[in-house]
Amino acid sequence: MYIFIQQVINGLTIGSIFALIALGYTMVYGTMKFINFAHGDLVALSAFVGLTIYTTVVSSFSNSIIAILISLIITIVIISIIGYLLERIAYRPLRKAPRLSAVVSALGAGMVFQNAIMLIWGPNPHYYPADIIPNKIWHFGDSVISLIQILILLLSFFIMIGLYILVNKTRTGRAIRAAAINQDAARLMGINVDAIIVIIFALGSTLGAVGGMFLGMFYRGITFNMGWNYGISAFVAAIIGGIGNIPGAMLGGIFLGLFNSLIAGYISSTWADAFTYILLILILIFKPTGILGERVAEKV
Amino acid sequence: MRKSAIYKYLVFLGILLIYPLFSNSSWLAIGTTFIIYSIVALSQDIVLGKAGMFDMGHAMFFGIGAYISAIMNTVFNIPILWAIPVVVLISAIISVLMAMPTIHLRGDYLLVVTIGFNIIFQQVIKNNVFGLTGGPNGIFGIERPSLFGFEFSSDLSVYYLAFFVLILILIMIKNLETSAVGRAFHYLRLDNLAAQCVGINTRFYRLFAFALGASIASIAGVLFAIQYTVISPESFNLMQSILFFTIVIVGGMSSIPGVLLGTFLMFVLPEIFRDFNTYRYLVFGVMMILTMILRPRGIIPKKFGIIPKYLLKDK
Amino acid sequence: MELLKIENLTKIFGGLVAVDHLSFSVKKGQIYGIIGPNGAGKTTVFNCLTGIYKPEEGTVIWKGKDITNYPPDKIANLGIVRTFQTIRLFSDMCVAENIMSGRNQISKQHWYHGLIHTPFSKRDEKKNWLKVKEIMELMNLQDYATELTKNLPYGHQRRVEIARALATEPELIVLDEPAAGLNGHETLDLTNLIFKLRDMGFTILLIEHDMNLVMNVTDYITVVNFGEKICEGTPEIVQNDPAVIEAYLGKEDADDEGDEDEN
Structure with a gap:
């Protein structure tokens, strides 16, 4: 039983990070209908940027938590600007082009990010300091939960609640939802779709930056090519939830985190990926648009 | 086919024919791999470019060809060329079994499903199932083939073997373009519903495109095993699939010259700039973005409107 | 001889009954028209007939054979082929x-x-x-x-x-608003073309908004409103039917720009 609880705790932690990253994929897909393959590498970039800023500023603060928050905010700003530039340079000229051209442009952008990280920080792994968060652990039964896990869970939870309110209860959110359904109609109703897309990229990058720093704080080791693996997992989470659907990405992320962690705990970690993808394929066979995705009927 | 197009192909094949005269052994190896990758890219193009199915796991079939032929050769001592019919049959069956439940999925969902199959395939070969695939190290000691007493032991002979297969595949794809089957692929890509409403069984043709693309990629896989005599999982991973996918989009969907040029740009060019090791992929990524912005339909887009001359004669 | 027979066809989208127990039959060599105000469910009938939608109820009988729920390609191969309101080339x-x-x-x-x-x-x-x-x-x-x-x-x-x-090489050609978006000259050409096709032996089933065209070319008309048949008969009968006049003029004189007044 203790394995189960332990794996659930770990799964929820990694699942909420997946969910944060998956939201970036799903929001871009929702409005622009293409897979932003560069998002994973942007997440990796944020892990590096965040670490660099943290090591620079940590000595100026007595409390490492404040140093983390400061670095988190600066990282969010930097990554949002990069996300904006990414959209402006690599995607905006391709709005009217065949959709796969934008996909290849995104793959190219991912390659740029990955190699830029390697050129700046080198090919070897970097490590988040062990004492970045006080190493506190709580036991209940035989299971343990660490302070960092609690922080990740709580922060992710509040960020997702915030996003949900933003999208569902505000004017901007209504514009985002309108642009996702029909860009042209939204434009006719006076919505500045270009501005909405910029907001979406900024939001997606913000969530990705948080996700990237959480990955660093939780696993400690970060590498220049880590974005691809986490990116593809988060993307799968978005698909499982129903791509384009914001609650779907949250649900998909948590679900995938739990599933991965339970497979690794009970069956075998060398086969974990295979099980994940078998699950994904089964879900898509029986529910072709993901768990919360809605079927779009073709107009004849 | 128009005359000017024939000349272009003859020039291309002529360059490939005399290329070994001007290359050392490492460049000869790159040439052979270029030919093999061209075959895979052409097969990817049948699925992605012609039939319009977003297949981002095509390296899997390339790998199935390489692994099955290598296992047949090293474990069961079967001459590797004899493996070709078996490889073609097995990969066609696997592709159809994979595609049957998933083929109706909308573009991007199919894309992620094919990525999934590729990753599952990776884990299968990495985990050394039934002790046959050799795990992360792969399979060693694959024998070079012989045919009618001729031993393909030299790298040069393997180059020409691959060259010969490329010519066959090019002829076959040209035939495909001027046949009912090949046109059906274009129709269902451009408008699936309209194609159905003129009586085309689009589901059958989608499955056929998948099986055909998988079979050709698996033949390329056998050639790859012959060339290197060693194979390992990395040669067939998701990054390779993405490479083939990108080649088709950058070169130009369903355009043969486009796909060949794409293979050159995406595979040979980075080899040429090997000295600039650290910067080359950064520049490469920028080039991918620029190419798409400047040529959204690929560098050499497919041209339609080429019909038999006798339709135009008495005009 | 009845080539195509539609019986009790019903198609429901969510709670909306788009086609409600509609029946009609087309004889060989006829030019058969289906008319009705916008949103009356005409195109839905065609989509059910050509296998794009699956009807909730009812049957489509082609030369005595039940072809309901056949896929579009199979239906096309049996000799029913269609065009689209929004041209799909x-x-x-x-x-x-x-x-x-x-x-x-x-x-x-x-x-x-x-x-x-x-x-x-x-x-x-x-x-x-x-x-x-x-x-x-x-x-x-x-x-x-x-x-x-x-x-x-x-x-x-x-x-x-x-x-x-x-x-x-079809037997029945199904035209979904063939005159939509055409100018007067092109519509005239279309009228001649439809007659030419009939003379070549094709049977034609068409949906049309252009009343001139419908009244000129068709042999027989079914009028649909809110998914239900409100009238059927030759153009003369239909033109003088009070229910039809009400459907077109009584409630909303929306989109026919007085075309029917001329008839």
Whole structure:
């Protein structure tokens, strides 16, 4: 039983990070209908940027938590600007082009990010300091939960609640939802779709930056090519939830985190990926648009 | 086919024919791999470019060809060329079994499903199932083939073997373009519903495109095993699939010259700039973005409107 | 002889009954019209008939055989072929290639002829291309043979779509608002074309908004409103039916710009 609880705790932690990253994929897909393959590498970039800023500023603060928050905010700003530039340079000229051209442009952008990280920080792994968060652990039964896990869970939870309110209860959110359904109609109703897309990229990058720093704080080791693996997992989470659907990405992320962690705990970690993808394929066979995705009927 | 197009192909094949005269052994190896990758890219193009199915796991079939032929050769001592019919049959069956439940999925969902199959395939070969695939190290000691007493032991002979297969595949794809089957692929890509409403069984043709693309990629896989005599999982991973996918989009969907040029740009060019090791992929990524912005339909887009001359004669 | 018989056809979208127990039958050689105000469910009838939608209730009988729920390609191969209200051509391809798509299932080529050409497949290929040429001449399209259809004016695109349908050698041609978006001159050409097709032995079922066209060409009309049949008969009968006049004029005189007044 203790394995189960332990794996659930770990799964929820990694699942909420997946969910944060998956939201970036799903929001871009929702409005622009293409897979932003560069998002994973942007997440990796944020892990590096965040670490660099943290090591620079940590000595100026007595409390490492404040140093983390400061670095988190600066990282969010930097990554949002990069996300904006990414959209402006690599995607905006391709709005009217065949959709796969934008996909290849995104793959190219991912390659740029990955190699830029390697050129700046080198090919070897970097490590988040062990004492970045006080190493506190709580036991209940035989299971343990660490302070960092609690922080990740709580922060992710509040960020997702915030996003949900933003999208569902505000004017901007209504514009985002309108642009996702029909860009042209939204434009006719006076919505500045270009501005909405910029907001979406900024939001997606913000969530990705948080996700990237959480990955660093939780696993400690970060590498220049880590974005691809986490990116593809988060993307799968978005698909499982129903791509384009914001609650779907949250649900998909948590679900995938739990599933991965339970497979690794009970069956075998060398086969974990295979099980994940078998699950994904089964879900898509029986529910072709993901768990919360809605079927779009073709107009004849 | 128009005359000017024939000349272009003859020039291309002529360059490939005399290329070994001007290359050392490492460049000869790159040439052979270029030919093999061209075959895979052409097969990817049948699925992605012609039939319009977003297949981002095509390296899997390339790998199935390489692994099955290598296992047949090293474990069961079967001459590797004899493996070709078996490889073609097995990969066609696997592709159809994979595609049957998933083929109706909308573009991007199919894309992620094919990525999934590729990753599952990776884990299968990495985990050394039934002790046959050799795990992360792969399979060693694959024998070079012989045919009618001729031993393909030299790298040069393997180059020409691959060259010969490329010519066959090019002829076959040209035939495909001027046949009912090949046109059906274009129709269902451009408008699936309209194609159905003129009586085309689009589901059958989608499955056929998948099986055909998988079979050709698996033949390329056998050639790859012959060339290197060693194979390992990395040669067939998701990054390779993405490479083939990108080649088709950058070169130009369903355009043969486009796909060949794409293979050159995406595979040979980075080899040429090997000295600039650290910067080359950064520049490469920028080039991918620029190419798409400047040529959204690929560098050499497919041209339609080429019909038999006798339709135009008495005009 | 009844070629096509639709019985009690019902199609529901969510809570909306788009087609409500509709029945009608088309005889061989007829030009049969279905008319009705916007949103009356006419196109839905066509979509059920050609296998694009699955009806909740009712049957579609083709030459005595129940073909309800057949997939679109199978229905097309039985001899029912349609055009679309919003023209659906293979827009990156040229006129001849578009028409050739109709020959695809008539062609006797097998899958392996896609890989290796044989004398048989070459003959078959040539035969079908020549048929395309014949159809282009019939439809006055030969001058545009190699033109990409996306570059053609709307009226020509319509003709290409009808030509593509003809290439399948159908028995029943289903035209979904063929005059939509055409100018007066093009509509006149279309009228002549429809008569020509009837004289060639095709049966025609059409939905149309242009009352002039409908009243001129059709032999028999079914009027649909809110998915239900409100009247059927020859153009004369339909024109004078009070229910029809109410459906068109009484509630909303929306989109026919007084066309029916002239009749």
